[in-house]
Amino acid sequence: xxxxxxxxxxxxxxxxxxxxxxxxxxxxxxxxxxxxxxxxxxxxxxxxxxxxxxxxxxxxxxxxxxxxxxxxxxxxxxxxxxxxxxxxxxxxxxxxxxxxxxxxxxxxxxxxxxxxxxxxxxxxxxxxxxxxxxxxxxxxxxxxxxxxxxxxxxxxxxxxxxxxxxxxxxxxxxxxxxxxxxxxxxxxxxxxxxxxxxxxxxxxxxxxxxxxxxxxxxxxxxxxxxxxxxxxxxxxxxxxxxxxxxxxxxxxxxxxxxxxxxxxxxxxxxxxxxxxxxxxxxxxxxxxxxxxxxxxxxxxxxxxxxxxxxxxxxxxxxxxxxxxxx
Ligand code: FO1
Numbered sequence: 001x002x003x004x005x006x007x008x009x010x011x012x013x014x015x016x017x018x019x020x021x022x023x024x025x026x027x028x029x030x031x032x033x034x035x036x037x038x039x040x041x042x043x044x045x046x047x048x049x050x051x052x053x054x055x056x057x058x059x060x061x062x063x064x065x066x067x068x069x070x071x072x073x074x075x076x077x078x079x080x081x082x083x084x085x086x087x088x089x090x091x092x093x094x095x096x097x098x099x100x101x102x103x104x105x106x107x108x109x110x111x112x113x114x115x116x117x118x119x120x121x122x123x124x125x126x127x128x129x130x131x132x133x134x135x136x137x138x139x140x141x142x143x144x145x146x147x148x149x150x151x152x153x154x155x156x157x158x159x160x161x162x163x164x165x166x167x168x169x170x171x172x173x174x175x176x177x178x179x180x181x182x183x184x185x186x187x188x189x190x191x192x193x194x195x196x197x198x199x200x201x202x203x204x205x206x207x208x209x210x211x212x213x214x215x216x217x218x219x220x221x222x223x224x225x226x227x228x229x230x231x232x233x234x235x236x237x238x239x240x241x242x243x244x245x246x247x248x249x250x251x252x253x254x255x256x257x258x259x260x261x262x263x264x265x266x267x268x269x270x271x272x273x274x275x276x277x278x279x280x281x282x283x284x285x286x287x288x289x290x291x292x293x294x295x296x297x298x299x300x301x302x303x304x305x306x307x308x309x310x311x312x313x314x315x316x317x318x319x320x321x322x323x324x325x326x
Contacts, residue, residue, distance in 0.1 A: 027306070263292060
């Protein structure tokens with residue numbers, strides 16, 4: 001690999017897809033070389049607990065305790081708490097496993113005691129012996145709102161879990177974003193002179209990546225950095241590997257293609273992105289993506305095995321070194 005040991009990487013991640021690449025990056029980079037930024041637009045308070053689904057998916061994945069069948073929560077879960085809530089007539093549409101609950105109890109308690117989400121996340125990661133840095137995009141409250149064709153505006157988890165992504169979307173807003181600040185460690189990582197790669201993981205562009213990149217100050221910091229910004233397409237052969245990204249694109253009147261994802265990034269963040277990673281199945285789109293002004297590589301981006309995650313991480317890091325040394 002030609003990514004130097006002195007270089008650092010910042011990865012921007014939503015849930016499952018992002019966590020897979022973050023795991024690959026963590027296997028090829030030393031702890032001081034990688035900062036993973038987690039989207040917190042999905043966060044909400046439920047049954048009195050502060051839940052941070054994307055941070056937890058990345059955290060459990062890096063710790064090797066993630067539930068591979070569900071894609072969220074911990075492996076080997078039991079559901080006694082949820083059963084007890086049901087027995088008492090409480091809300092059960094959002095499933096909290098017993099092990100997962102431990103995380104939410106400790107996080108909520110620490111936040112109520114005045115700790116920041118960054119401090120709490122570092123603490124939880126330390127408890128799980130995670131050596132790489134996981135940082136929330138912001139310590140300020142930001143909530144993704146899903147606008148729907150019926151005119152109803154839905155809190156993200158109501159759209160995603162309660163309503164199973166069925167409502168047709170017309171757009172998204174992020175309440176609190178205009179006054180949010182990037183988390184201190186996020187800004188530090190962006191401003192580091194050793195930063196060579198900013199990797200936009202294969203996460204949902206609209207509800208996982210945009211909230212992170214639209215935090216005031218983030219784009220300016222990216223613009224001042226020498227690092228290469230590279231996005232990995234979450235759409236492969238017209239489909240999202242997981243989640244509602246492709247369905248959202250259709251409802252927003254966009255083609256369901258990796259090219260449309262690249263177009264979205266170029267339009268939203270003009271001149272800020274340098275590289276795009278396409279899956280082998282989308283090789284025919286290469287010229288059109290390049291025509292948008294993005295250096296493009298084609299590789300296997302469908303991460304089934306751990307080796308797939310590691311291989312993609314290596315390709316992305318080499319690609320970033322190539323771009324920055326041009
Ligand atoms: N997703 C579901 O589809 N159903 C659930 O009941 C559910 C519970 C849940 C609990 C904790 C947690 O951290 C995540 C959970 N998720 C659940 C996943 C999560 O809501 C979404 O996958 C993300 O917000 C989208 O990235």
